[in-house]
Amino acid sequence: MAPQLENSIATSATRAGADPMLPALYCIERLRHETDDTFTIELAPTNGSSEFSFLPGQFNMIYVFGVGEVPISISSDPQNSKTIQHTTRIVGAVTRGMGHLKRGDTVGVRGPFGTHWPVEDAEGRDVIIVTGGIGLAPLRPALYHLMAHREKYHKIVLLYGARTPEDILYRRELERWRSKFDLEIQVTVDRGTRGWRGNVGVVTTMIGRSPFDPSNAIAMACGPEVMMRFAVMEFERRGLPLQNIFLSMERNMKCAIGFCGHCQYGPTFICKDGPVFRFDRIEPIFGKAEI
Amino acid sequence: MIQTLEGIVSEHAFFKGLDERYIKLVAGCAKNVRFDEGQIVFREGDAADQFYFIREGLVAVELMIPQRGFTTLQTVGEGDVLGWSWLMPPYRWRFGARTLQPTRALAFDGKCLRNKCEEDHDLGYELLKRFTFVVTERLEATRLQLLDLYGAPA
Numbered sequence: 001m002a003p004q005l006e007n008s009i010a011t012s013a014t015r016a017g018a019d020p021m022l023p024a025l026y027c028i029e030r031l032r033h034e035t036d037d038t039f040t041i042e043l044a045p046t047n048g049s050s051e052f053s054f055l056p057g058q059f060n061m062i063y064v065f066g067v068g069e070v071p072i073s074i075s076s077d078p079q080n081s082k083t084i085q086h087t088t089r090i091v092g093a094v095t096r097g098m099g100h101l102k103r104g105d106t107v108g109v110r111g112p113f114g115t116h117w118p119v120e121d122a123e124g125r126d127v128i129i130v131t132g133g134i135g136l137a138p139l140r141p142a143l144y145h146l147m148a149h150r151e152k153y154h155k156i157v158l159l160y161g162a163r164t165p166e167d168i169l170y171r172r173e174l175e176r177w178r179s180k181f182d183l184e185i186q187v188t189v190d191r192g193t194r195g196w197r198g199n200v201g202v203v204t205t206m207i208g209r210s211p212f213d214p215s216n217a218i219a220m221a222c223g224p225e226v227m228m229r230f231a232v233m234e235f236e237r238r239g240l241p242l243q244n245i246f247l248s249m250e251r252n253m254k255c256a257i258g259f260c261g262h263c264q265y266g267p268t269f270i271c272k273d274g275p276v277f278r279f280d281r282i283e284p285i286f287g288k289a290e291i
Numbered sequence: 292m293i294q295t296l297e298g299i300v301s302e303h304a305f306f307k308g309l310d311e312r313y314i315k316l317v318a319g320c321a322k323n324v325r326f327d328e329g330q331i332v333f334r335e336g337d338a339a340d341q342f343y344f345i346r347e348g349l350v351a352v353e354l355m356i357p358q359r360g361f362t363t364l365q366t367v368g369e370g371d372v373l374g375w376s377w378l379m380p381p382y383r384w385r386f387g388a389r390t391l392q393p394t395r396a397l398a399f400d401g402k403c404l405r406n407k408c409e410e411d412h413d414l415g416y417e418l419l420k421r422f423t424f425v426v427t428e429r430l431e432a433t434r435l436q437l438l439d440l441y442g443a444p445a
Contacts, residue, residue: 133441163441190436192351192363197391200351200363202432209370224440230431 020257023063023108024050028101029083035167038134039099040075040087046106051081055116056141057248057276061256062086063108067097071253071271073138074112078145084109087137087169113256115276117142117220118246123152126217128210130231132161132203135223136169138248138275142220143177150182157184157210161203161227164189165196184211203227207234214239220276222248229287232279245279247286266291296321299397303344305372305421313414320403324396326350332373332388339376339384341398345369348394353387365429366391372425377401 018024026043033039045052054060054074063069070092076085088095101107119142127146131139146156158177162168168187178185186206188199199206204227219240221231228247235245251263251270258272266285268274285291297318300306306314324343326332332343332350343350350373351363364386367373373396376384382401408415 161441163439167441188366190439190441192366194360196363198366199349199368200366202435204435205428205432209368226435226438227440230435 020110020113021255023061023069023110025106026084026109028103028105028107030103031099031101034087034169038087038089038169040085041098041101041107042076042083042085043107043109044083052084052112053081054078054084054112054141056119056145057117057138058112058114059138059253059256059275060084060086060109060111060113061253062094062098063110064094064097064101065106065108068094069108069110069254070094070098071113071256073248073275075137075140076144077148078141079148087134087140089134110256113271115274117248117276118218118278119145119149122146122218123149124216125153126155126212127153127157128207128212128217128219128235129156129158130203130207130219130221130223130227131159132223132227133163133167134169135221135227135248136160138222139220140170147177147180147183154216155184155212156182157212158186159203159206159210160185160187161223162187162189164191164193165198166193186210202230204230204234207231207238212238217244219245220248221245225250225287232286242280242283243278246276247279247282248275249277249282250275296323296397299346303397304370305344305425309417313417316407316411316414317399317404317418320400320407321397322400324398326390326394326396328390328393330390330394332390332394333384335384335387337384339374339382340401342372342374342377342401343396343398345371345373346395346397348390348396349392350394351389351391353389355387361387361389365432372422375422375426377405378419378422 025046027046028041029044030042031039056078059071059073061069062072072086072088074084075087090096090099129139146153174185177183188201188203192200219235221228249270251265253271254260254262256271258269263270297314300318301314345367347369349366349368352365353361353363356362
């Protein structure tokens, strides 16, 4: 095991001195529809002065007043401390209510919570990122970080799978990133629709031929758990050590500080010990139906 | 430096570990081919007398659906194998293939290879093992596509 990876997973980094159960007021600066069922909200603190810092991969609890609270990964650039962005899919009452908010409306924000992507430990190595659907959102801050410090990394490869071409998240941003010559981006869709001239197929099948050196690479994956199971199999087939694979797990999180037990995952809590896990630490329970 | 067909075949991951004498036999059934963008590689229903190793480019495996037109089921790119209908009777393509980008490939004469496999069952077994791996991979991928994993949760 590479000793430096031990430091890659820090504990929650909530605002210093703040009560982690007390939401801070943030107002909606912007709400942008990304696809048919996903949108991004941009938030700024209502007091206008405080700054928000987080690490790529962490999440916030967003409280839509009168409706409820949900955990959502932070999807903005970690170097921008003035505003924060969250991209989510409309899946229930809270996210539906959030989608109806307008500029100037307020929400409660608790966080940031959880562990982060090992962007420091990836320095001097290839980075292979595999993601599908809305799973790109928690990895977007890591991509911002990698690109802001491009000289510190070897190859950076992003493999992204979406349902159809119309479901591709951050499409314009991906096109812009792809136009740079120091980042390899492959996008594939499960179902090609008329006019799509790109890849069709499952994102994990692209791992086998993607240009990274398994002896000196860090892999980060986020998406449906089944997708991540197949991603891990492909990483293993390429010879990537298990301790160099990092996954973002998802369970029903409520308190976000490991008190309530809703997100228990074997001996760990996703909110406190995750959501980003080094794979060798969860291997015995990963993919087990009983967990 | 111009690479020989034997050299290209022996370096391909698909043939990794194959005995040198079989590499020669297989390469004897191969030729280099090029396709322009948008060119048909083979049509659904036609005789499946070849298969391809894509060296560069992108090819759509497609099916004609009435009222919807040609629908891409999968794309194959560099390093991928295209086509296995040459292996099984009635040796006709179940799907069509069309290039999405200019494509270079190795085309293998399926009938030539079938005959060589009949003559030497060890070669037949080695090839079948390799194609079974490709078919299994495609089956797994198809199952994942059917799951519609990125769709909204039920």
